[in-house]
Amino acid sequence: MKLTLFTQAAMAIPLITGALAIPTPDAPEAKRADCSMTVRYRTDWVEKGLDRYRMQLITNPRNDRHLGVYCDAFKAPVGFTINPQCFWGDAYYVDVSAARGPAGRRAVQDAHNKACSDFEVYTGCRTIREF
Known part of the structure; x- marks a missing residue:
């Protein structure tokens, strides 16, 4: 494939400028580091055959x-x-149903653990897991 000198120069500009970029500290990262979210177990009950x-x-x-x-x-x-539901009451709650017994409880814990991990990646805030 033959490329003209102009085409070669145009293709080289992003490579040159990217290599010369000077990294700068990300100020919002430092600001987000002191935030946290607590996920606290409140209660469970049986509803329509599910916990x-x-x-x-x-x-x-x-x-x-x-x-x-x-x-x-x-x-x-x-x-x-x-059926996950997020809502305000006297506080902000997340409700979810799962199979009855230890398998359902583990499924809920796994779902919250994954959401906590994703939340940390998305926001940079740490999570405190009380469940």
Whole structure:
């Protein structure tokens, strides 16, 4: 393939400028490092033959957008949980149904562990897992 001198120069510009870029510290990263979210077990009950688990979400400092990020990460398909719901009551809660017994409890824990890990990647905040 023959390329003109102009074409070769145009293709080389991104390579040259990318190699010369000077990394700078990311200020928002440093700002996000002191935030956290606590995922706290509240209760469980039987509903329509399934165990229903409720977790409370607490952000520090308060950031309602982070609650939405966690909820979206939790609602992504992760396994054997059914009907996830995020809502405000006297606090912000996440409810989910699963099979009765230890297998269902483990499925809920796995779903929350994955959502916590995804939340940490998305926001840079740490999670405190109390479940």
